[in-house]
Every structure is written in C-alpha cells, then in structure tokens.
Amino acid sequence: MTGAEIGVFAVAVPAVVxxxxxxxxxxxxxxxxxxxILALVVPPGQALGIMLPLLMAIDLxxxxxxxxxxxxxxARLLVLGALPGxxxxxxxxxxxxxDHFRLLIGGISLAFVIWQLGVRARLFRPPRGGLSTGAGMxxxxxxxxxxxxxxxxxxxxxxxxxxxxxDKTRFQATTVLIFWLINIAKFVPYSFLGIFTVxxxxxxxxxxxxxxxxxxxxxxxxxxxxxxxxxxxxxxxLTVTGIRLxxxxxx
Numbered sequence: 001m002t003g004a005e006i007g008v009f010a011v012a013v014p015a016v017v018x019x020x021x022x023x024x025x026x027x028x029x030x031x032x033x034x035x036x037i038l039a040l041v042v043p044p045g046q047a048l049g050i051m052l053p054l055l056m057a058i059d060l061x062x063x064x065x066x067x068x069x070x071x072x073x074x075a076r077l078l079v080l081g082a083l084p085g086x087x088x089x090x091x092x093x094x095x096x097x098x099d100h101f102r103l104l105i106g107g108i109s110l111a112f113v114i115w116q117l118g119v120r121a122r123l124f125r126p127p128r129g130g131l132s133t134g135a136g137m138x139x140x141x142x143x144x145x146x147x148x149x150x151x152x153x154x155x156x157x158x159x160x161x162x163x164x165x166x167d168k169t170r171f172q173a174t175t176v177l178i179f180w181l182i183n184i185a186k187f188v189p190y191s192f193l194g195i196f197t198v199x200x201x202x203x204x205x206x207x208x209x210x211x212x213x214x215x216x217x218x219x220x221x222x223x224x225x226x227x228x229x230x231x232x233x234x235x236x237x238l239t240v241t242g243i244r245l246x247x248x249x250x251x
Contacts, residue, residue: 020214081140089148
C-alpha cells in the first residue's frame with residue numbers, strides 16, 4: 001500500500017466497525033456516519049462505492065439474529081416507497097458534482113443531529129397512533145433517495161417506524177430487513193454508474209472482517225450498551241464531519 005492508501009485504510013477501519021455496530025444493534029440510523037467520515041479522505045462517490053458492499057455484508061450478518069422478528073407490513077410499505085427514491089437518487093448522481101454531494105451529505109448529517117436532539121428535547125414528536133400509509137410511502141421515498149446518495153436512509157425510516165410504537169427489537173429487526181432490500185436495489189444502478197471500481201472492491205475485501213466484527217458487536221451491544229452513550233458519540237462525529245464536508249464543498 002502507498003502512504004495515501006494506508007491513510008484511507010486507517011480511517012476506513014473504525015468507520016466500518018462503527019457502521020456494523022449501528023446496523024447490528026441500533027437501527028442503522030447512524031450507520032451513514034461511516035460514509036460521511038470516508039468522504040473526508042476520498043471523493044464522495046468513492047466513499048459510497050466502498051461502503052455499499054460492506055453494508056450489504058452487514059445486512060446478511062444481522063438478518064439471522066433478528067429473523068422474522070420484524071413488522072412485515074411496515075417494512076413492505078417503506079421499501080415500496082423507497083424504490084422510486086432510489087431511482088431519483090440515480091438520476092441526480094448523473095448531473096451532480098462531487099462538491100454537491102459533499103454539501104448534501106454534510107447537510108443530511110447536521111439535519112440528522114438537529115432532528116434527534118429535537119426529539120430528545122421533546123421539540124419534535126412522532127404523531128401518536130402512527131403515521132398514515134401515505135406518510136409511510138413518503139418516508140420510504142425520502143429514505144430511498146437519501147440512502148442512494150449518502151447511505152443515510154435510516155433517519156426518515158426511523159421517523160415512520162417510531163410512530164408505529166414498535167418495541168426495541170421489532171424496530172431493529174424491521175430496519176435490518178428494510179435496508180437489506182434497499183441496498184440490493186441500489187447495487188444495480190451503482191454498478192451502471194461506475195461507482196464500484198477495482199480499487200473500491202479490493203479495499204472492501206480488506207475491510208470485510210472489520211464490517212462483520214462490527215455487526216457482531218452491534219448485536220451484542222443491542223442488549224448491553226445504553227443507546228444514550230452510543231448516540232452521544234454518533235452526534236459528535238456527525239456534527240464535526242458534517243461541518244467539515246460543508247466547508248470543503250463550499251470551498
């Protein structure tokens with residue numbers, strides 16, 4: 001490896017483990033922080049290409065522990081809404097410049113932090129009784145789009161699922177199923193858009209053990225680690241990296 005490749009690998013390893021922990025145990029809402037962090041050291045498109053195969057591997061690793069513990073009607077609704085969102089993301093990718101994606105990923109990161117802090121401060125509250133079917137389709141549309149352009153589909157999906165009153169494990173299992181299917185849908189347009197390269201796939205092979213380690217840790221942490229501690233770290237990472245990406249995109 002060259003010095004630059006070693007630097008990318010050094011940043012990618014903790015980012016990938018973090019993604020595995022988030023997807024394996026905490027609803028995947030913060031998993032996109034890994035792509036945000038990687039976008040600091042590689043072009044945004046390359047960061048997306050590195051992360052998708054690893055996210056798909058994490059999906060497979062976490063399906064078994066949560067098998068059939070999900071809410072299939074909610075998962076189906078969000079996935080059906082996500083498919084046109086993925087198509088919109090693919091169309092935007094053809095016309096956007098790398099700096100546009102830095103701004104978009106940075107903005108999504110900060111919006112996620114603001115939303116979560118607002119929910120915890122009770123400034124925002126999911127509607128009681130659950131969102132409507134139409135709102136669920138819209139949440140799926142937004143999740144599909146943000147998942148395509150920044151692997152950040154977790155927050156809009158979570159807004160809908162939280163309104164459904166699912167328990168912690170059912171919520172986690174439903175999220176695992178949803179993003180397993182969405183990531184499969186993203187793989188084909190990613191391939192046609194040239195997001196995958198020999199370099200990204202080689203790096204994926206090196207990072208795969210760390211992704212699976214993170215997934216295992218996430219399943220364990222789902223039972224042991226307080227969500228407050230995990231998400232406090234997540235918010236700090238997303239705030240710093242989101243601001244940095246916005247500065248880089250504007251400059």
